[in-house]
Amino acid sequence: MSSTSAPPTDGWDASTRIGVVVPHADVGPEAELQAMAPASVSVHGSRIHFAAMRxxxxxxxxxxxxxxxxxxxxxxxxxxVELVAASPLHALTLGFTSSSYVLKAQGEQALYQRLAPFTRGLPITGTTRAARAAFHALGAHRIAIVNPPWFDDTLSGQGADYFREFGFDVVHHGPCGLPSNQKAITPDNLSAWIRTTVAPHRPDAVLVAGNGIRAVGTIRPLEEELGFHVITANQVILWHALHLADAAHLAADITDYGHLFTATPKDGHA
Incomplete structure (x- = not known):
């Protein structure tokens, strides 16, 4: 089965259905999730107005x-979350990274606890939670974080502190030096930034954070070239959601988007 096969016509006859909550005008998460997903997986979104988006x-x-x-x-x-959970889904995701940076570990835990009554019992994940599970699954301790150019240095530092709270060695972090425009970030210029600015720090894995960055096209070429794991915000929430939905066998069908889809969450990190 090809990871780029067309999804079912309306998505509701798919064998695995994933809901994602995103900022109102952010098409990145849904587009990238559906591009990576096998034909038997469909993605369904719910949107919230976000004041930082024009x-x-x-x-x-x-x-x-x-x-x-x-x-x-x-x-x-x-x-x-309650609205999207009312649909016949198998897992839920939050397609938003920076809020977890600001909330820190304790605040993020409280967030998921608060949302639990609204999920209809469905498992739920988000970018940073999924990234932590991915790092553990890949055996990555030394990590680098490439943040969107619209994150300032303070927000980037909060992201590094978040992962340090969980014991990771953050060897590099920062907003990528690209135009602060979603449409201006391409696989070529993002790959060049990682190659020249991040690779010299020799991480075990790099996270391209921010669900608004269209980054999945960088994963496989960079892993083959640089020899470390590359994970991205939308890739990790799809991978984690499939495992939470008991659809790990479908993750194995995704062959073009990095080593992560061959990995299994470790006990206690799912």
Missing amino acids: AGGEMDEKIPHDPVRAFVEPPFLDQA
Whole structure:
């Protein structure tokens, strides 16, 4: 089965159905998830207005921190999760990275606990939770984090602190030096940044954070060239959601998007 096969016509007859909650104008998560997913997996979204995103889906040059926190505060996120969970799904994901950076480990745990009554018992994950599971599954301890250019240095530092709370050695982090425009980030210029700026730090794995970055096209070429694992925000939530949905066998069908899809979450990190 090819990972690029067309999905079922409306998605509801797919054998595995994943819901994703994203900012209102961010098409990146749904587009990348469906591009990677086998034909038997469908993706269904719910959207929340995000004040840092301008009309037309463009991000601010540097996103303000208050909306990042407000995105995960009740009642809007709770309502969005409840709405998408009312559909016949198998797992839920949050397609948003920076809020976990701001919440830190304890705040993120409290967030998932708060959302539990709205999930209809469905398993739920998000970018940072899935990334942690991915690092453990890949045996990666020395990690690098490539953040979107619309994250400022403070937000990037909070992301590094988040992963350090879980015992990872963050050998490099920072906003990538590319235009702060979702449409201007390409596999070529993103790969060049990782090759020249990140690779010299010799991480076990690099996370391209930020679900708004279209990054999955960099994964396989960079892994083959650089010899370390490359994971991205949308790749990890698909991988983790498939395992949480008891559809690990479908992850094995995804052959073009990195070593992660051959890995299994470790006990206690699923």
